[in-house]
Amino acid sequence: MIAIKNLHKSFKKNHVLKGIDVEIRGQGILALLGPNGSGKTTMLKCFLGMVIPDSGEILFQGNNIIGQYVYRQSVGYLPQIAKFPENLTGRELIELMKSIKSGETREDALIDLFDLSSELDKKMSNLSGGNRQKVNITLALMHDSPLIILDEPSAGLDPLSIKKFKDFLRLEKERGKTIIVTTHIMSLAEDLADDILFLLDGQVYFQGSLSRLLELQMEESLENAIAQILDSKKKSPSHERYIEV
Numbered sequence: 001m002i003a004i005k006n007l008h009k010s011f012k013k014n015h016v017l018k019g020i021d022v023e024i025r026g027q028g029i030l031a032l033l034g035p036n037g038s039g040k041t042t043m044l045k046c047f048l049g050m051v052i053p054d055s056g057e058i059l060f061q062g063n064n065i066i067g068q069y070v071y072r073q074s075v076g077y078l079p080q081i082a083k084f085p086e087n088l089t090g091r092e093l094i095e096l097m098k099s100i101k102s103g104e105t106r107e108d109a110l111i112d113l114f115d116l117s118s119e120l121d122k123k124m125s126n127l128s129g130g131n132r133q134k135v136n137i138t139l140a141l142m143h144d145s146p147l148i149i150l151d152e153p154s155a156g157l158d159p160l161s162i163k164k165f166k167d168f169l170r171l172e173k174e175r176g177k178t179i180i181v182t183t184h185i186m187s188l189a190e191d192l193a194d195d196i197l198f199l200l201d202g203q204v205y206f207q208g209s210l211s212r213l214l215e216l217q218m219e220e221s222l223e224n225a226i227a228q229i230l231d232s233k234k235k236s237p238s239h240e241r242y243i244e245v
């Protein structure tokens with residue numbers, strides 16, 4: 001479905017993506033992990049055309065998407081930091097989104113899921129952080145897109161909302177969706193992900209199944225496996241890369 005080949009991006013002297021190679025073949029949930037600043041959001045923004053890469057190729061369903069835009073109709077995207085007009089209400093934003101993007105929508109299911117209806121007539125600026133995030137998630141998922149990209153979706157959500165959201169994503173996966181989710185909550189990745197893509201210093205350190213990563217690091221939890229990678233990197237900055245396809 002997605003192939004990224006030798007992707008490079010620098011912001012001035014900051015070489016952020018240093019030859020990313022990634023292949024995402026089909027449906028399922030991919031957890032995109034990596035420390036702060038490792039390039040996760042930048043890689044996702046390159047895929048979405050919001051950041052222009054310096055070199056490399058990005059293919060979606062076999063077509064090169066650099067400079068294209070129609071493919072974005074197939075993507076539901078939750079940005080890490082959503083910037084919507086603060087003076088609009090959630091309901092107005094939902095209507096705005098519906099007028100911008102064509103296709104069937106299912107906002108009612110998401111409003112029910114998050115018990116959000118009483119919050120939708122408040123201006124975005126007046127919402128609590130978690131309720132804002134629920135509106136953002138609703139905006140990202142209300143179109144039934146085959147590809148869903150979620151950059152830190154759990155930020156600010158209470159435990160019950162996280163549980164309901166995980167159940168929703170599992171159902172989406174069963175319906176054949178491809179879901180890419182970044183998170184720093186290792187339990188979320190463990191609960192949801194079929195595969196892990198771990199970025200380190202702008203390169204792919206690992207791509208493969210969770211069980212393979214645990215086996216390689218000889219750990220039983222993802223948290224320990226990741227901590228061990230980061231710890232060994234501190235001691236010896238050059239690192240081997242493990243890519244299992």
Ligand SMILES: Nc1ncnc2c1ncn2[C@@H]1O[C@H](COP(=O)(O)OP(=O)(O)OP(=O)(O)O)[C@@H](O)[C@H]1O
Binds near residue numbers: 034035039041042043
């Ligand atoms: N628009 C920009 N202009 C300049 N530098 C940028 C810009 N966007 C990102 N960067 C830099 O690129 C690097 C990678 O940032 P990115 O947001 O991709 O990291 P991340 O892996 O998503 O981190 P986090 O876990 O904190 O979300 C950082 O050094 C950041 O400062």
Ligand SMILES: [Mg+2]
Binds near residue numbers: 040041042080
């Ligand atoms: Mg990020």
